[in-house]
Amino acid sequence: MTSRDRSILRTEALCKNFGSLQVARDVSIDLPRGARHALIGPNGAGKTTLINLITGQIKPDSGRIELQGEDVTAIATAGRARRGLTRTFQINTLFPSLTPIEAVTLAVCEREGVAGQFWRSLASHREAIDESYEILRQLGLADAATRATRTLPYGQQRLLEIALALATRPKVLLLDEPAAGVPRDESAMLFSVVEALPEDISVLFIEHDMSIVFRFASRIIVLVSGSVLLEDTPDVVRSDPRVREVYLGNAHHG
Amino acid sequence: MSEDTNVRQSPLSSNEPLAWLKRQSRWSAFEWAFWLAALIPFFFFPTYLTLASQIAIAALFAISVDLILGYAGIVTLGHAMFFGIGAYVAGLLSAKLGWGEPITGLLLAGAFAGLVGFIASFPIVRVRHLALIMVTLGLGLLTYELANAMSWLTGGTDGLFGIDTWDIFGYFRFDLWGYTAYSYALAVLFLGFLLSRRVVNSSFGLALRGIRENTPRMPAIGSNYRWHLQKIYTLSAAIAGVAGALLTQTTDTAALEVLSFQRSADVVVMLILGGTGRLYGAILGAVIFLLMRDQLAGINPQYWYFWIGLLLMIVVLYMPKGILGRLTDLVRRPE
Numbered sequence: 001m002t003s004r005d006r007s008i009l010r011t012e013a014l015c016k017n018f019g020s021l022q023v024a025r026d027v028s029i030d031l032p033r034g035a036r037h038a039l040i041g042p043n044g045a046g047k048t049t050l051i052n053l054i055t056g057q058i059k060p061d062s063g064r065i066e067l068q069g070e071d072v073t074a075i076a077t078a079g080r081a082r083r084g085l086t087r088t089f090q091i092n093t094l095f096p097s098l099t100p101i102e103a104v105t106l107a108v109c110e111r112e113g114v115a116g117q118f119w120r121s122l123a124s125h126r127e128a129i130d131e132s133y134e135i136l137r138q139l140g141l142a143d144a145a146t147r148a149t150r151t152l153p154y155g156q157q158r159l160l161e162i163a164l165a166l167a168t169r170p171k172v173l174l175l176d177e178p179a180a181g182v183p184r185d186e187s188a189m190l191f192s193v194v195e196a197l198p199e200d201i202s203v204l205f206i207e208h209d210m211s212i213v214f215r216f217a218s219r220i221i222v223l224v225s226g227s228v229l230l231e232d233t234p235d236v237v238r239s240d241p242r243v244r245e246v247y248l249g250n251a252h253h254g
Numbered sequence: 255m256s257e258d259t260n261v262r263q264s265p266l267s268s269n270e271p272l273a274w275l276k277r278q279s280r281w282s283a284f285e286w287a288f289w290l291a292a293l294i295p296f297f298f299f300p301t302y303l304t305l306a307s308q309i310a311i312a313a314l315f316a317i318s319v320d321l322i323l324g325y326a327g328i329v330t331l332g333h334a335m336f337f338g339i340g341a342y343v344a345g346l347l348s349a350k351l352g353w354g355e356p357i358t359g360l361l362l363a364g365a366f367a368g369l370v371g372f373i374a375s376f377p378i379v380r381v382r383h384l385a386l387i388m389v390t391l392g393l394g395l396l397t398y399e400l401a402n403a404m405s406w407l408t409g410g411t412d413g414l415f416g417i418d419t420w421d422i423f424g425y426f427r428f429d430l431w432g433y434t435a436y437s438y439a440l441a442v443l444f445l446g447f448l449l450s451r452r453v454v455n456s457s458f459g460l461a462l463r464g465i466r467e468n469t470p471r472m473p474a475i476g477s478n479y480r481w482h483l484q485k486i487y488t489l490s491a492a493i494a495g496v497a498g499a500l501l502t503q504t505t506d507t508a509a510l511e512v513l514s515f516q517r518s519a520d521v522v523v524m525l526i527l528g529g530t531g532r533l534y535g536a537i538l539g540a541v542i543f544l545l546m547r548d549q550l551a552g553i554n555p556q557y558w559y560f561w562i563g564l565l566l567m568i569v570v571l572y573m574p575k576g577i578l579g580r581l582t583d584l585v586r587r588p589e
Contacts, residue, residue, distance in 0.1 A: 081476035095467035101271040107475040118458035
């Protein structure tokens with residue numbers, strides 16, 4: 001019982017095939033409250049697919065997903081997001097001509113269920129705007145708040161991805177390579193933003209840079225060919241010979 | 255860097271972005287000038303009042319299409335269906351039921367077109383891209399042929415006889431010159447514009463732009479975006495219906511042409527010419543389109559579409575934001 005109380009997100013034997021390709025095989029993971037878990041694995045291991053399954057972008061062939069003990073397997077993506085299960089995207093999935101303050105305010109308004117109010121001017125949603133600006137400020141985007149998203153530097157667009165997710169007030173935040181495409185020195189800064197997130201947001205992130213994974217993750221889930229090979233602390237994962245073999249493959253350094 | 259104390263000390267102020275957001279929806283001098291200019295025909299071109307009311311009606315129709323095409327990204331080639339439904343509701347009220355009161359006629363026409371729009375919105379929001387265009391086109395053609403087959407009701411290609419629109423407020427008679435017609439059409443256009451302006455400057459309008467910019471992202475921020483689309487499609491259909499009813503009431507005729515594919519296509523051309531997603535683009539597009547038609551058809555009644563086609567290509571190739579978008583860029587550049 002205790003493990004169930006502590007757990008915020010659970011998947012049970014998730015399976016998904018694309019034709020004859022098994023992209024998820026009996027994936028059962030358990031994310032406790034306040035988690036800072038990393039999801040690693042070689043290319044094609046099914047990491048993004050797993051996030052797609054958890055957030056509902058694709059439907060599993062079998063298995064179930066529980067958020068805070070509620071079965072959300074049959075609930076659409078938007079419903080899961082409203083329940084606090086939110087993700088970011090590996091490739092920027094933003095609103096190019098909106099400004100960050102507009103985009104984040106939109107997400108806040110959707111969360112509060114007031115986005116459909118066509119009789120009130122946008123500027124009258126003062127609390128939503130204040131909250132959005134606060135999120136942008138926390139992520140260092142305050143100065144960019146009123147510039148069109150498409151004109152922002154790439155690194156700021158990555159931060160905006162996270163800002164949009166935070167605006168939904170997530171309980172579980174799934175970050176799909178938040179630092180993808182960002183220069184190495186900046187990616188540590190991006191992860192310090194993740195590290196500074198409040199304790200009550202549980203985080204599962206995909207990342208390829210092992211130094212970042214070992215620095216920021218409290219536990220690591222290793223995914224290989226669609227199934228969980230191992231889930232343990234960074235120290236154990238680091239020294240596990242199977243991980244060295246399948247993950248580092250023939251390209252292991254030193 | 256940003257320690258807790260630091261965060262608390264710095265005053266939480268979203269004044270700057272708030273002011274920016276307010277600026278986005280403030281009335282500009284250009285807008286006042288524009289609406290004042292709309293009064294010019296009364297004083298300087300009284301012989302063009304009939305054309306002016308045609309333009310006002312087309313502009314309202316184009317605004318209704320801009321709401322879905324320009325703001326929400328729903329491309330439609332069948333919106334004349336709602337224009338025509340509105341036109342026929344107003345016409346039938348008068349011709350068959352003997353009710354020629356214009357204001358209630360407008361409201362009933364808008365309500366009925368909106369109802370049909372709401373029903374049509376269910377398939378509309380489930381398809382995208384080419385399939386969406388085909389569904390709108392199909393619904394438009396379907397409605398046209400339905401009205402054609404029901405000629406006992408609609409009068410078919412001959413049109414509806416016996417429409418008699420009463421005086422507005424029981425006082426303003428529709429005169430031959432079109433003073434009343436243009437005043438009426440302009441007033442309704444202005445009200446429709448104010449409503450649309452309110453909608454696009456609301457959080458709902460922002461959500462529509464979000465859908466246009468990146469539909470797949472909307473569910474990821476918890477948005478039930480299909481419901482947003484159904485709402486705007488219904489509102490758009492209602493406004494198109496009002497525009498159609500205006501045409502019936504100001505001309506006392508309603509013929510199958512109001513439902514034609516040509517009308518659906520023309521309104522999209524107007525919108526592209528003027529510029530989508532800016533409301534005034536719809537109005538400017540209607541002005542340009544109908545003025546060109548009036549002048550060019552005077553020169554050669556057969557080939558005037560040649561010039562519309564040419565202008566359309568020039569605009570699409572060299573002014574991707576439409577003529578109004580180009581003008582806006584020109585005005586803003588010196589700043």
